[in-house]
Amino acid sequence: MKRIIYLLALVLPSQILADWQVNMPRGVTPTSEIAYDIHMLMFWVTVVIGVLVFGAMIYSIIYHRKSVGHQPAKFHESTKVEIIWTVIPFLILVACAIPATKALIMMEDTSDAGITLKVTGYQWMWEYEYLEDGVNFFSKIDNKSNNARRLNSGKDVNNVENYLRNVDNEVVLPTDTKVRLLLTASDVIHAWWVPELGGKKDAIPGYVNELWINIKKPGVYRGACAELCGKDHGFMPIVVRAVPKLEYEKWVSLKKDNRVAESQNIGR
Amino acid sequence: MSTNVQDIHEDHHHTPSGLMRWITTTNHKDIGSLYLWFSLLMFFVGGFMALIIRAELFEPGLQLVVPGFFNQMTTMHALIMIFGAVMPAFVGLANWQIPIMIGAPDMALPRLNNWSFWILPFAFTMLLSTLFFDSGGPAAGWTLYPPLSLQGGNSMPFVILSIHLLGISSILGAINVIATILNMRAPGMTLMKMPIFIWTWLITAFLLIAAMPVLAGAITMLLTDRFFGTSFFTASGGGDPVMFQHIFWFFGHPEVYILILPAFGIVSTIIPAFSRKKLFGYDSMVYATASIALLSFIVWAHHMFTVGMPLAGEIFFMLTTMLIAVPTGIKVFNWVATMWRGSMTFETPMLFALAFIILFTIGGFSGLMLAMTPADFQYHDTYFVVAHFHYVLVPGAVFAIIAAVYYWLPKWTGKMYSESLGKLHFWLTTIFVNLTFFPMHFVGLAGMPRRIPDYPVQFADFNAIASVGAFGFGLSQLLFIYILYNTLKRDVTAEDKVWDGAEGLEWTLSSPPPYHSFEKAPRVE
Ligand code: HEM
Ligand SMILES: [Cu+2]
Ligand SMILES: [Cu+2]
Numbered sequence: 001m002k003r004i005i006y007l008l009a010l011v012l013p014s015q016i017l018a019d020w021q022v023n024m025p026r027g028v029t030p031t032s033e034i035a036y037d038i039h040m041l042m043f044w045v046t047v048v049i050g051v052l053v054f055g056a057m058i059y060s061i062i063y064h065r066k067s068v069g070h071q072p073a074k075f076h077e078s079t080k081v082e083i084i085w086t087v088i089p090f091l092i093l094v095a096c097a098i099p100a101t102k103a104l105i106m107m108e109d110t111s112d113a114g115i116t117l118k119v120t121g122y123q124w125m126w127e128y129e130y131l132e133d134g135v136n137f138f139s140k141i142d143n144k145s146n147n148a149r150r151l152n153s154g155k156d157v158n159n160v161e162n163y164l165r166n167v168d169n170e171v172v173l174p175t176d177t178k179v180r181l182l183l184t185a186s187d188v189i190h191a192w193w194v195p196e197l198g199g200k201k202d203a204i205p206g207y208v209n210e211l212w213i214n215i216k217k218p219g220v221y222r223g224a225c226a227e228l229c230g231k232d233h234g235f236m237p238i239v240v241r242a243v244p245k246l247e248y249e250k251w252v253s254l255k256k257d258n259r260v261a262e263s264q265n266i267g268r
Numbered sequence: 269m270s271t272n273v274q275d276i277h278e279d280h281h282h283t284p285s286g287l288m289r290w291i292t293t294t295n296h297k298d299i300g301s302l303y304l305w306f307s308l309l310m311f312f313v314g315g316f317m318a319l320i321i322r323a324e325l326f327e328p329g330l331q332l333v334v335p336g337f338f339n340q341m342t343t344m345h346a347l348i349m350i351f352g353a354v355m356p357a358f359v360g361l362a363n364w365q366i367p368i369m370i371g372a373p374d375m376a377l378p379r380l381n382n383w384s385f386w387i388l389p390f391a392f393t394m395l396l397s398t399l400f401f402d403s404g405g406p407a408a409g410w411t412l413y414p415p416l417s418l419q420g421g422n423s424m425p426f427v428i429l430s431i432h433l434l435g436i437s438s439i440l441g442a443i444n445v446i447a448t449i450l451n452m453r454a455p456g457m458t459l460m461k462m463p464i465f466i467w468t469w470l471i472t473a474f475l476l477i478a479a480m481p482v483l484a485g486a487i488t489m490l491l492t493d494r495f496f497g498t499s500f501f502t503a504s505g506g507g508d509p510v511m512f513q514h515i516f517w518f519f520g521h522p523e524v525y526i527l528i529l530p531a532f533g534i535v536s537t538i539i540p541a542f543s544r545k546k547l548f549g550y551d552s553m554v555y556a557t558a559s560i561a562l563l564s565f566i567v568w569a570h571h572m573f574t575v576g577m578p579l580a581g582e583i584f585f586m587l588t589t590m591l592i593a594v595p596t597g598i599k600v601f602n603w604v605a606t607m608w609r610g611s612m613t614f615e616t617p618m619l620f621a622l623a624f625i626i627l628f629t630i631g632g633f634s635g636l637m638l639a640m641t642p643a644d645f646q647y648h649d650t651y652f653v654v655a656h657f658h659y660v661l662v663p664g665a666v667f668a669i670i671a672a673v674y675y676w677l678p679k680w681t682g683k684m685y686s687e688s689l690g691k692l693h694f695w696l697t698t699i700f701v702n703l704t705f706f707p708m709h710f711v712g713l714a715g716m717p718r719r720i721p722d723y724p725v726q727f728a729d730f731n732a733i734a735s736v737g738a739f740g741f742g743l744s745q746l747l748f749i750y751i752l753y754n755t756l757k758r759d760v761t762a763e764d765k766v767w768d769g770a771e772g773l774e775w776t777l778s779s780p781p782p783y784h785s786f787e788k789a790p791r792v793e
Pocket of ligand 1: 572644660
């Protein structure tokens with residue numbers, strides 16, 4: 001068995017850089033954690049049901065076959081068991097629905113946010129506006145990825161750092177702060193999604209959607225547009241750098257100074 | 269009654285031969301065969317597009333196609349497979365089987381029947397021709413969401429017209445199915461004595477009549493938005509892009525049940541035959557099918573949890589979607605109870621039906637997970653969804669179609685297929701289908717969005733496996749073609765009652781059945 005796996009690994013491309021992640025990340029926000037918990041709850045519920053149903057089926061396939069001389073029974077209905085296997089699944093579902101509904105109520109509560117970040121989707125980049133702090137900029141895929149991803153670019157994408165996951169201007173956000181995102185789009189529908197920060201939300205022209213995140217751990221979190229938005233839909237990544245509050249404030253004033261300097265340069 | 273039979277005989281003698289026979293035919297078996305061959309052709313056309321997609325996704329970086337063309341492939345692949353392969357296959361089975369299962373001479377509306385088939389080749393020629401336009405084919409996904417779909421090139425009106433034609437064809441077919449089932453059953457066959465396949469098709473036909481006009485409305489509004497200055501879906505003109513999604517999925521969710529209910533009927537026919545035991549819980553199967561059909565009209569927005577619905581809406585659609593799992597579960601339990609203490613054998617149709625139960629159920633499990641709104645915020649528009657719907661559609665709907673073909677082919681042709689080749693086909697198909705679609709769960713959960721032509725290197729390994737699986741799956745289907753050819757050429761005649769455990773009127777007819785199936789209606793006790 002081991003040998004087969006090694007062999008497979010040899011055949012497969014880029015096995016050094018790739019990882020074998022098979023599950024949803026638990027993430028670093030309350031919303032991503034609750035999504036993960038509901039996901040795992042449902043996963044185990046389906047595993048248990050699967051083991052029971054497939055177990056019965058496989059038992060039957062092994063023992064109730066003609067070739068071992070099994071004679072067919074005559075029964076073909078039973079109101080009692082029909083009721084049992086209607087009611088029990090129903091109760092299981094009710095048991096799952098309760099935590100899910102609670103989670104949903106929590107996820108949709110965008111009140112009392114510390115800062116507000118307006119995100120606008122364009123074909124094919126994002127615009128970020130910090131409404132309270134007066135910072136705004138565009139963010140698109142970085143040049144290295146963008147050059148390597150062209151058809152016949154002649155570049156080995158395995159050697160590009162963070163291929164398709166890097167941008168020119170990162171979003172910087174403070175940790176331990178409730179951030180309210182306002183999502184909209186200027187042309188077609190996009191969706192803003194960073195898996196480790198929780199679920200996605202569509203950015204729709206004419207709509208302003210809300211989403212909140214509260215990042216518990218400093219770090220760099222990467223995501224991408226999740227709604228088909230035209231030919232370069234696969235090439236509009238998102239990078240969020242979460243830093244402690246003080247550092248965030250420094251970043252804001254730095255951005256503002258740059259802004260002032262820039263405008264003075266233009267004025268001159 | 270006797271004059272009727274006379275008329276039909278008159279017709280028979282005027283039947284043209286050669287190509288004209290197929291163009292002018294009003295015979296349910298001829299039309300059934302046309303549908304099935306057409307569907308097989310479309311499976312290969314759509315499959316070829318899928319292989320272009322999988323070849324590009326074999327490793328990270330763009331090697332073969334540009335992103336715009338990639339999007340045309342995903343859009344066309346879905347449209348062809350749904351409207352060209354799976355739906356016509358089921359209509360073909362309905363045409364062949366309904367008259368011979370209810371003891372009728374033919375379908376109720378034979379000329380309409382001819383027309384509903386012959387619309388299809390024109391519609392698909394038009395749809396496929398858009399790929400050769402300078403601006404290319406449709407590229408906004410089979411869901412055609414505006415505003416993106418309004419940006420498309422010249423292909424758009426052609427695509428919309430062809431979808432209209434497909435809708436007309438489906439509605440005509442559905443009317444015919446309903447008229448036949450309600451009016452032409454053999455004396456003594458009450459509704460609750462109908463074969464279960466007939467029941468599932470009757471319910472499917474009502475779904476078609478209810479759902480297809482909704483799609484027609486949605487795409488007509490797209491057309492007028494693009495060409496006649498309306499702005500139903502354009503925000504800048506006071507319209508609402510999300511409204512399109514509501515209308516589309518009001519059609520779309522019933523549509524997915526149109527794609528699976530006849531499959532339920534097929535599996536509910538095959539499992540008892542090879543278990544040598546009656547279907548467990550016939551009545552509850554009928555009620556479960558009907559309640560799935562009704563519920564399917566109040567769950568549509570589970571496809572759009574991320575558009576920013578009010579909380580109450582999200583909760584409502586989560587709960588109703590979860591509710592669908594109950595009747596679906598009942599079906600699976602009934603199948604297992606049918607097998608329980610039976611006397612099973614494992615011919616090719618049975619193998620495909622058993623694989624259906626297990627693999628469709630896996631698709632149902634991921635469906636249940638997707639129904640949970642808080643988790644769906646993560647799953648939505650990722651490869652996890654792609655894995656879900658391929659599990660319910662390929663080892664679901666497609667396996668049921670293949671099982672039905674193996675099950676009834678000896679009846680249709682009077683020739684027996686090669687059992688050993690059939691089993692080989694089964695094992696190859698089952699192994700490769702899992703190799704293709706199971707890893708998609710993993711990359712989806714790990715964060716790979718759907719509908720992208722290129723991906724970060726961390727997803728490389730599972731994508732390579734999926735691509736290998738897809739090519740294996742595609743090549744295995746060439747064996748299916750060979751088996752069909754081989755069956756027709758072989759000299760192994762099939763008995764009238766091909767399977768010893770099978771029940772139903774079709775097995776009382778000769779193999780192949782006479783041209784006007786039941787000229788005299790049989791009596792059902
Ligand atoms: C237990 C039953 C089922 C449940 C609870 C269920 C639930 C769902 C949900 C919630 C989604 C939306 C996921 C998302 O986009 O985020 C979905 C997608 C889908 N399902 Fe199911 N499903 C079930 C059975 C089926 C069946 C029987 C079929 C068809 C044979 C089917 C075909 C599809 C398709 C085609 C999509 C994706 C459509 C698209 O976005 O292109 N599902 N399902
Ligand atoms: Cu996008
Ligand atoms: Cu649905």
